[in-house]
Amino acid sequence: MKIGYVQTSPIFGEITQNFDQIESLVGNSKADFIVLPELFATGYTFISKEEAASMAENTEGKTSEFLMRIAKRTGAVVVGGFIEKDGNHIFNSSMIVSDSEVLGTYRKLHLYYKENKWFSPGNKPLEIYKVKDTRVGIMICFDWFFPETIRSLTLLGAEIIAHPANLVLPYCQKAMITRCLINRVFAITSNRIGNEARGEDNFTFTGGSQITSFNGEVLSTAPKDKPYIDFVEIEITQARDKNLNKYNNVISDRRIEFYSLE
Amino acid sequence: MKIGYVQTSPIFGEITQNFDQIESLVGNSKADFIVLPELFATGYTFISKEEAASMAENTEGKTSEFLMRIAKRTGAVVVGGFIEKDGNHIFNSSMIVSDSEVLGTYRKLHLYYKENKWFSPGNKPLEIYKVKDTRVGIMICFDWFFPETIRSLTLLGAEIIAHPANLVLPYCQKAMITRCLINRVFAITSNRIGNEARGEDNFTFTGGSQITSFNGEVLSTAPKDKPYIDFVEIEITQARDKNLNKYNNVISDRRIEFYSLE
Secondary structure (H helix, E strand, O other): OEEEEEEOOOOOOOHHHHHHHHHHHHOOOOOOEEEOOOOOOOOOOOOOHHHHHHOOEOOOOHHHHHHHHHHHHHOOEEEEEEEEEEOOEEEEEEEEEOOOOEEEEEEOOOOOOOHHHHOOOOOOOOOEEEEOOEEEEEOOHHHHHOHHHHHHHHHOOOOEEEEEOOOOOOOHHHHHHHHHHHHOOEEEEEOOEEEEEEOOEEEEEEOOOEEEOOOOOEEEEOOOOOOEEEEEEOOHHHHOOOEOOOOOEOOOOOOHHHOOOO | OEEEEEEOOOOOOOHHHHHHHHHHHHOOOOOOEEEOOOOOOOOOOOOOHHHHHHOOEOOOOHHHHHHHHHHHHHOOEEEEEEEEEEOOEEEEEEEEEOOOOEEEEEEOOOOOOOHHHHOOOOOOOOOEEEEOOEEEEEOOHHHHHOHHHHHHHHHOOOOEEEEEOOOOOOOHHHHHHHHHHHHOOEEEEEOOEEEEEEOOEEEEEEOOOEEEOOOOOEEEEOOOOOOEEEEEEOOHHHHOOOEOOOOOEOOOOOOHHHOOOO
């Protein structure tokens, strides 16, 4: 199975240009599964809810059309971030899309920094999507900080974690090594690069998109400061075997009755 | 508050020599809290339950006396590993000891590799101990692999994680950076060094004992291959503030109702 990411440098508010950048990076690549960054079409650093809402869409809009186009072109199922509108609420969401349909959306559960000034926190259960012969779970950026997210997705059956991101802190990539190792899942962290100085905020996004293996090995690392695309071949059955060695199983060894997680 | 660890090179079965090694490393050091490795008195690589049981103790034995002596000498509360006997069961445990009493024992919840051939898995709840003005939780070695352990201890009120270890895999030290950062707790991983070739097993213990700060900073690192002792001054109130920034709290931001952790 061939999985990959596109690391982009979105220009704030320039949706068409941001789509074009991705199409040109993708070129004639073929793959099974591709992850794009969080909010890849719009940019990240909003200054008001009104501004963010003005770029919100549902699953029948510019972004879903674009993602289907990429899916058709590459043969892959594609995940990417967008601003999701639902009544008066907008969410920091990701869409999972095949060449012919939107398979679902995930609404970011753990909002970072000022995001909660414009976005509503995710209000839908974590879900698992069938992609070819594998099962995929989605989390967005800061969701990584809470180990409960990947653990829950793993327990729900995810073998690959799609992780669109707009990372500004330096911790995530190393943390994903631990997260993947202890859950024995693959993860694709698709980050952006570039700088956005808007309102009181000045964010530099840290790139370094990463594909992490079920055993904690880093299979691909993108540069910190350049648009980049990469793919790796993985053997998905490796994420189905939860035995760490002859005596330990990373899931069944859990001692649930002794945990205090409320 | 001054906290520290002693990284030792135990000789299998040579309890008196192993005590002496620690006393000589400790010298006239003074501290508030000290962590010794897992099974520091006995060594690790048993070949039968009978062998391990022959070195088992309760909380009124050689090891508790030794730990109280170290507590008296240093002024510290001391945590260290031992084989705990309870009826027909033996546990891979740690004892927490002041200069005058055993405050409690913790029985390792997640047994590694062949340990479950001789040890019974921990059968007591996670507990928090008052040490001077702070609260301490204990986990042993492979317990780190399960994020539920530190998370539970944090939610129960731990500000410092005492982590006696006999690590043979290379992942723990980096993982502790993530674990401490996301829980905003301090941790003292007290590892051993040396090699034990016994029966079919041949373990090289990886040293690199580490004190990790609430913000993921590494405050002390021991060499990989030498006995070592170190102390650092910490400001424990830093572990009480669970705010990551003005908008995020690492505990209250959890979305428990959306997790699937069973």
